[in-house]
Amino acid sequence: MLFYNICKRLLLCAMLLATATHALAHPHSFISMQVTLVHKNNLLTGLKMHWVMDEMTSADLLYDAGDANPDSVVWKKLAAEVMANVLGQHYFSEFWHEGKAVKFENLPPAYHLSRQGPKAVLEFVLPLAEPQPLTGQRYLFSTFDPTYFVDMTYDSEQSLHVPAELEKQCKMTLKTPKPNAALQALALSLDKADAPRADDDLGRQFAQSVTLICR
Template sequence: MLASALLTPAALAHPHSFISLVTTVMADKGQMTGLKMVWTMDEITSADLLYDAGDAKPDSPVWKKLAAEVMANVLGQHYFTEFWHNGEKVKFNNLPTEYSLKNVDHQAVLTFVLPLAHPQPLKGQTYTFSTFDPTYFVDMSYDKPTDARLSDELTSGCKIAVKTPRPTQDMQAFALSLDKADAPPEDMELGKQFAQQVIIQCQ
């Protein structure tokens, strides 16, 4: 199941699982409140998870149980997300305000709202965030820049962009050299070296 890939301390370093990200920055009353995330897992990663769901209908308790299990593991890794403002980390609430798991064209899709612990001011501010697996066992990325979006309330006063890193050839070679018996040093945060950065700038 997904927990064996995304959601446990992995002994595998270079990507063996892939998740496509779509993120919408949420706001209310002129302040940023959180991120709505949609994670679409690759078909191989999805296979075991969908097998466990069987032919369960979308409103079946089976899906709610699986969603809760996957979400618990995501929470155990702080949503696999780092959020920064003026060089300091922005804290999240410990629980999502909503979440669900479903089957879309034979792929498992996890949708949830990551709430900020405190609403953040927007006017004249710049924020950055990245979503990644530190071990780089799971590749988590945006298929296209427009998959990082602003909610309607933010489109008039803010801009959003996705910056894709360019790891050195040595770093790429190191990641590819790691096999199933290897793991990168924890303090290396290998996945962070490959993580896309989303930048939000508001007037």
């Protein structure tokens, strides 16, 4: 139930494989992210996401995929299942401009699931409902699981990609929060049976934020 966020079957495997110590602490699953700006005619149209799941989280998906060809129906079906769960959580993302939320399209124009060694990789374009101007603008966005069951992080600012044609105009910076000791202790004390509800917003306290500034 807790991993409705990515794929229920996926997390079941992770729980079974986790050690007793790991199973008693939040988060239970890890996703390493990269993002690239998508633009057209000096308008921001979306964000291209690249999510690499940890080995335990990936195990069930890769088992189901077996030796199937990367472009086979098997992989396409698995990609659709995972993407459906991501869409059910509004892409796990928020995007802000001048203090107002920017809406997303309901469906991505493209998505793809693949294998990277022992890890599963989900790639998709998160489309903005309305293209946003770049010149002279500042945006803030964040991607996180509200329950903090899944840790979703950028390793560094090297994971934030600005297309070459925008490098002189736009820059992205990463801010990683530093939760206090009490909040960290709370997360570590939770097990899968008493994890916080999404509306408790624990994940937001640990969520990184990306600032996009364009001249």
